[in-house]
Amino acid sequence: MSATAGTVEHAAAKGATAGSHAHSAPRLFPAVPEVGCVSAPAAAPTTPSGGPDPHCLDLGNVIALEHVNLEVPDLEVARLFYAEGLGLTADPGTTGQQRGGAHVVWYNCGRQQFHIARGPAPQRLPPGSVIGLVLPDVAGVAQRLEAVKQTLGDVSITYARGDTLEAVDPYGNTFSVHTSLPYFPGRAGVAYVQLPCFKGTAAAIASFYAQRMGARARVSEAGGSSGRSTTGGTMRAEVWLGPGSKLVFVEQPQLGAPTEEAVAALFDGWHVAIYVADFSRTYEAVHHPGRPPFNEHPYRDHYHSLSDAIHNRQFRFQDITAPLEKLPEGAEAYGGPAYGxxxxVYRISHEVRALAHPLYGRPLYNREGGFA
Known part of the structure; x- marks a missing residue:
């Protein structure tokens, strides 16, 4: 979210108060990652007999992806790409004040949004990342992007398959546009955000989301069996963020050793917003004892305790960590323990909302298909 609609910064003392961070072990979720085998984020999960995965519609504590937030230096360039090219709808149901100012535009994509804010420099996902969209008229998207390309120039358009289009925006972010995807609800939306991660970290990332956030998560080897790779193959972690929406992490050995500096360098400040069912437990589980809350952002929802987060109906965090004993041999290559x-092992800014957030379930108007 480019600015926190419906919340205000709640003044709170930084000392020990009810709901503040105690130096004790966090209360984790009992979930563990599933194991499986997939080849692409767009693949339909199946059983060995060829039938549908019986868990294909299951979710965990994370129940909805709300938006992806990116900063760009020119809102008109962004409008040409998102609205004129992709065909998304500038949200007509909010004012600039609700969005955080005239420098912020929200684009509806089914039940999800892109929050695009004017900033000093474009925010880019790591090289090799892909944002997967479901849009009903891929051929129409291609035609509109070709028209936009004549104006912007810096737009790449490629047909990966007959029903899938790959487009690179003027700032280098890659989008895969699908006509449909297995088990994706509705005609449009954000289906996945695929990111590169460091070799040996996919299982740890899946465990973090399962145990710290209660999310449904799966770790697999592309083309292999499951769990931790014994063949040196590429490992993948999938994290379900809601019906049909996932974060996908794919190990990339060329990233080198995941030192703290290398992990930080891979992140460019963008964020995702999600809704969780068990808000207090998620808060307790993701906050590492002795570490301050994440308030290094320009938004209004700063907090210092669970009480503040409850007041705001949301909180933010960005660091994904793993116990050293859960990491592969040679964990000293990780640059030493950053959290005790x-x-x-990874960094993404998360905006975590309670279901009591005032924007939860708000109908979003899409010019192709009406309200979602």
């Missing part, structure tokens, strides 16, 4: 006996 844990190490930083």
């Amino acid at each position: 006996n844990e190490a930083l």
Whole structure:
């Protein structure tokens, strides 16, 4: 979210108060990642007999992806790409004040949004990342993007398959546009955000989301069996963020050793917003004892305790960590523990909302298909 609609910064003392961070072990979720085998985020999960995965519609504590937030230096360039090219709808149901100012535009994509804010420099997902969209008229998207390309120039358009289009925006972010995807609800939306991760970290990332956020998560080897790779194959972690929406992490050995500096360098400040059912437990589980809350952002929802987060109906965090004993041999390559006996393995800014958030379930108007 480019600005926190419906919330205000709640003044709170930084000392020990009810709901503040105690130096004790966090209360984790009992979930563990599933194991499986997939080849692409767009693949339909199946059983060995060829039938549908019986868990294909299951979710965990994370129940909805709300938006992806990116900063760009020119809102008109963004409008040409998102609205004129992709065909998304500038949200007509909010004012600039609700969005955080005239420098913020929300584009509806089914039940999800892109929050695009004017900033000093474009925010880019790591090289090799892909944002997967479901849009009903891929041929129409291609035609509109070709028209936009004549104006912007810096737009790449490629047909990966007959029903899938790959487009690169003027700032280098890649989008895969699908006519449909297995088990994706509705005619449009954000289906996945695929990101590169460091070799040996996919299982740890899946465990973090399962145990710290209660999310449904799966770790697999593309083309292999499951769990931790014994063949040196590429490992993948999938995290379900809601019906049909996932984060997908794919190990990339060329990233090198996941030192704290390398992990930080891979992140460019963008964020995702999600809704969780068990808000207090998620808050307790993701906050590492002795570490301050994440308030290094320009938005209004700063907090210092669970009480503040409850007041705001949301909180933010960005560091994904793993116990050193859960990491592969040679964990010293990770640059030493960043969080006591844990190490930083990935960084994404998360805006975590309670179901009592005032924007939860708000109908979003799409010019193709009406309200979603």
